[in-house]
Amino acid sequence: SQTIHQWPATLVQPVGSPLSLECTVEGTSNPNLYWYRQAAGRGLQLLFYSVGIGQISSEVPQNLSASRPQDRQFILSSKKLLLSDSGFYLCAWSAGPGELFFGEGSRLTVL
């Protein structure tokens, strides 16, 4: 069966520091992968999606970037974090047009 993992689960970072969140999927090949963010008290916002290795689409302009170096690996990065980058980051893969399976989430606090 398919599983999705992301890490770290929690991190506290100072403003201006770099960020790297990693997500891996097992049990499927060539999945569509997504990064969502949920700011405190708000809904989920799609940040990036990828349909294949090296193929990244950004949904909103922001301080973050994404990369897909391997088929089942999706990385979210920043060179310099802002306070507004705080939130709950979720990686997901899709089994169908509207069927997403999410990871456990990474809670980022920027101080």
Added chain:
Amino acid sequence: DAKTTQPTSMDCAEGRAANLPCNHSTISGNEYVYWYRQIHSQGPQYIIHGLKNNETNEMASLIITEDRKSSTLILPHATLRDTAVYYCIVPLGAGGTSYGKLTFGQGTILTVHP
């Protein structure tokens, strides 16, 4: 995604059925209705989806009206662990650039009480 409207919050007694409504009056003929839920501090969890026929799985039932302008998610025997935010989503038609790109609104906060 087609616009959906859900009540902000609902309560349900443990053991009773929870019926969560959703209006999607602008839905197109080939667009599905998807339901997710998000338990506090966890990622959203896919529950069920349907096009025009009623659907049932181990988690819930989905009733879609004949005109497809609204639907109801039914949790037949709610438990305390069903307390969560429930999202009704109508993604753009299958395939194309909208694949998997979902818009999560505010959803319905369901509170199941003893």
